[in-house]
Amino acid sequence: MRDRAATSRRILEAARELFAEHGYEQVTMRMIAAAAEANVSLINRYFGTKAGLFAQVVATGSTLxxxxxxxxxxxxxxxxxxxxxxxxxxxxxxxxxxxxxxxxxxxxxxxxxxxxxxxxxxxxxxxxxxxxxxxxxxxxxxxxxxxxxxxxxxxxxxxxxxxxxxxxxxxxxxxxxxxxx
Amino acid sequence: MRDRAATSRRILEAARELFAEHGYEQVTMRMIAAAAEANVSLINRYFGTKAGLFAQVVATGSTLxxxxxxxxxxxxxxxxxxxxxxxxxxxxxxxxxxxxxxxxxxxxxxxxxxxxxxxxxxxxxxxxxxxxxxxxxxxxxxxxxxxxxxxxxxxxxxxxxxxxxxxxxxxxxxxxxxxxx
DNA sequence: TTGACATGTAAACAAGCGTCTACTAATCCT
DNA sequence: AGGATTAGTAGACGCTTGTTTACATGTCAA
Structure with missing residues (x-):
């Protein structure tokens, strides 16, 4: 197909950077979609909700x-x-x-x-x-x-x-x- | 009059507690108004904007x-x-x-x-x-x-x-x- | 007492938000 | 090759936000 894995990864990375830069509440779904060059609906489809996406970001981020x-x-x-x-x-x-x-x-x-x-x-x-x-x-x-x-x-x-x-x-x-x- | 000073002070104190408890973005003008038992419009009238009210809270708070x-x-x-x-x-x-x-x-x-x-x-x-x-x-x-x-x-x-x-x-x-x- | 002004109120405003639904189009399997 | 499945899209929905406007009410000076 048109690469769900790659799109999903782009969304996750865009969200990771934006959340780190501006904070959870200041970042909108549309900002993430624009940065990832993806459609807003796909974020909800792949990660359920904004909080779910954030959870994924935090869970997969490298630590100390x-x-x-x-x-x-x-x-x-x-x-x-x-x-x-x-x-x-x-x-x-x-x-x-x-x-x-x-x-x-x-x-x-x-x-x-x-x-x-x-x-x-x-x-x-x-x-x-x-x-x-x-x-x-x-x-x-x-x-x-x-x-x-x-x-x-x-x-x-x-x-x-x-x-x-x-x-x-x-x-x-x-x-x-x-x-x- | 109906005590602008007292109302203003109630608003400021309510905002101080709510901002400390839930953070700036989580606190709504209506929450502050309810806690202060005042009308929402008065907050804007007395403090201009939500950010102005926050500035007042921070500026007048005691420090170390x-x-x-x-x-x-x-x-x-x-x-x-x-x-x-x-x-x-x-x-x-x-x-x-x-x-x-x-x-x-x-x-x-x-x-x-x-x-x-x-x-x-x-x-x-x-x-x-x-x-x-x-x-x-x-x-x-x-x-x-x-x-x-x-x-x-x-x-x-x-x-x-x-x-x-x-x-x-x-x-x-x-x-x-x-x-x- | 009455007019003027300050205080308080209610409702609406426009904008932005996250989310959902209906749809199109591309890819895979048989 | 063609139906089924899945990726992607567009747009609207309902809601909440901060702020503003128009109005009512209380209080004081003259």
Whole structure:
């Protein structure tokens, strides 16, 4: 046929970018359709509803796993290095930004919650030894989410023209304080 | 007359609570009017537009100033104590929550940015000595905003039934890592 | 007391939203 | 080759949104 798979993928990718950029509520079905060069009705046909599409976007987005895996001792340093790079380049992890900008729509809270709980807090906590690993992981995730919030509010400028090495050293201290037993 | 001042104040307070609870976009003019027991048209008459009302809410909301003032050495401890209390009671500062849940509406970004820049980052940075005070203050604000994000996504449960003293000690270490010269 | 002004009200407005229905057209299977 | 199935399209539907307009009512000054 005329390639349902390709169209479906174009819709998903267009939605992924738009949700990350403007947030769930600001993005309309027609915006997604236009960006994907597809018809609006196809979005509903393939993903059911707008919330369903968003759930798919969140569920299939890559998470921190590439950074998390490795020796647990080096975890704060790896998180700090990644964040320092992001701060310096002015970008934010796409999925983190999507989560931050999603707002408070009741229909999408469940999937957001599950994703943060499993793929962020749970993934970090699994690497930690010592008491209350989820509690410590949650603090690290707090900081990661905070960066998205700050950038949403202030744009990419703050912390950008800082000395990357100094920022990274500070971030290592922050993540260590969050995660150490 | 029929007390314009009182009606105006009821509208402002109703809007303040609703915006903090549900976020800017989820709150409708009719919700505010109902909560304030006022007519919808009066909101527009007194505040111009929905964005204008939101600007008024954000501009008049109390900030961290009570916590920030005092000796700079004790600032991390005071911030940590306040946050530990908030985490334990499951609440979040109203204005911080309003900012977090405001979403990405272009019409309100300017006022949000100004408020975070001046009343949070600027206020903390003014108390700091050493190099790049704004940069260090921004990291602390990152963490503060992150707590609002985490609670928006996960609700009040996480970090709630932890040992408050242990959490507070950890938070002191985090804020110290953010703010120390 | 009465006219003028401020306050409050109700209804409608136009626009935008997500979704659905009816239809066309392309591709596959036998 | 031709019916069946599926991808894609166009347009309307019902609803909600923020805002505005026209009107009623209460209050104060003269």
């Amino acid at each position: 796993e590439a950074v998390i895996e490795g020796d647990p001792e080096g975890l704060p340093a790896r998180l700090a290095a990644r964040m320092a790079l992001r701060l310096h380049t002015g970008t934010v992890e796409q999925l983190t930004r999507t989560i931050d900008r999603a707002g408070t729509s009741p229909e999408i809270r469940a999937v957001l919650r599950a994703r943060v709980e499993d793929a962020m807090i749970g993934a970090i906590a699994a690497r930690l030894s010592g008491p209350r690993p989820r509690e410590r992981a949650a603090l690290a995730v707090t900081f990661i989410l905070g960066v998205s919030s700050l950038r949403r509010l202030l744009g990419p400028e703050p912390l950008r023209d800082s000395d990357p090495a100094a920022v990274e050293a500070r971030l290592i201290a922050v993540f260590t304080a969050c995660l150490r037993p | 100033e009570a916590v920030i003032e005092g000796d700079p050495e004790g600032l991390p401890a005071r911030l940590a104590a306040r946050m530990a209390l908030r985490l334990h009671t499951g609440t979040v500062e109203q204005l911080t929550r309003t900012i977090d849940r405001a979403g990405t509406s272009p019409e309100i970004r300017a006022v949000l940015r100004a408020r975070v820049e001046d009343a949070m980052i600027g206020a903390i940075a003014a108390r700091l000595s050493g190099p790049r005070p704004r940069e260090r203050a921004a990291l602390a604000v990152t963490f503060i905003l992150g707590v609002s994000s985490l609670r928006r996504l996960l609700g009040p449960e996480p970090l709630r039934d932890s040992d408050p003293a242990a959490v507070e000690a950890r938070l002191i270490a985090v804020f110290t890592a953010c703010l120390r010269p």
